Amino acid sequence: MGNSKSSALSKEILEELKMNTKYTEEELFTWYQSFLKECPSGRITKEQFEGIYASFFPDANSTDYARHVFRSFDTNADGTLDFKEYIVALHLTSSGKTTRKLEWAFSLYDVDGNGTISKNEIQEIVKAIFNMIPAEGQEDLPDDENTPEKRADKIWNYFGKEDNDKIKEGEFIQGVLDNKDILRLMQYDEPQKIQDKLKEKRQ
Incomplete structure (x- = not known):
């Protein structure tokens, strides 16, 4: 277990995500815990994202599409998504205004x-x-x-x-x-x- 600081979701990010997605505070905390479990660094790589996307579509070849989805959310083009970018990606691709x-x-x-x-x-x-x-x-x-x-x-x-x-x-x-x-x-x-x-x- 990390210390509480590394596993805490900042209030600003939490408020922003609650405003911009349909997820509740409780859901966001649960997401964050599982995100940290899969990505202890707090960032998800393109390969990890492709893997998660593939698990949503086991019967399809989702690699190319996932690569484009990743690119469109990697707003600072550093090759990783942080938790906020990741949640917005999930929200917009599955619902979104x-x-x-x-x-x-x-x-x-x-x-x-x-x-x-x-x-x-x-x-x-x-x-x-x-x-x-x-x-x-x-x-x-x-x-x-x-x-x-x-x-x-x-x-x-x-x-x-x-x-x-x-x-x-x-x-x-x-x-x-x-x-x-x-x-x-x-x-x-x-x-x-x-x-x-x-x-x-x-x-």
Whole structure:
């Protein structure tokens, strides 16, 4: 057991997380204890994050997607997430308020971090999402979105862009708010599966 100082969650971080996520104080403390058990340094590496993500999706190849999720939350680009970044990542990928979630989705798709999204970046993330969909699930997809290329084209066409155009953040958020179908195409969303897994981990 560490001393109480190392296992205590600072009041500021606790308040901030309570405000910005749906987790209660009790849940956050439980999360923090299990976080410290898995990551005694108080920071989680990309590999550890990929491992945790893989446990949420045992039947899928989640490595590429987890790598992009990690990048989008590693705000200071130091190759690790602290507890706060980790909890916000879990919260936003499994629920989260729409605008915050869309800001995050934009940063997920902005692979090179230059403030705009290109068609190639959409293809890269959509490919990572496809790796998460089991083969039988892919067979059930409509003809115009049953490959990463078709799905990326469909998303791009919703925004009415030429192949070499770029999408800015405000335009991205507005486009998704105006057309809920875009969000469905752009995310791999199995919130129930994640929620159940999170409950298990907390017990």
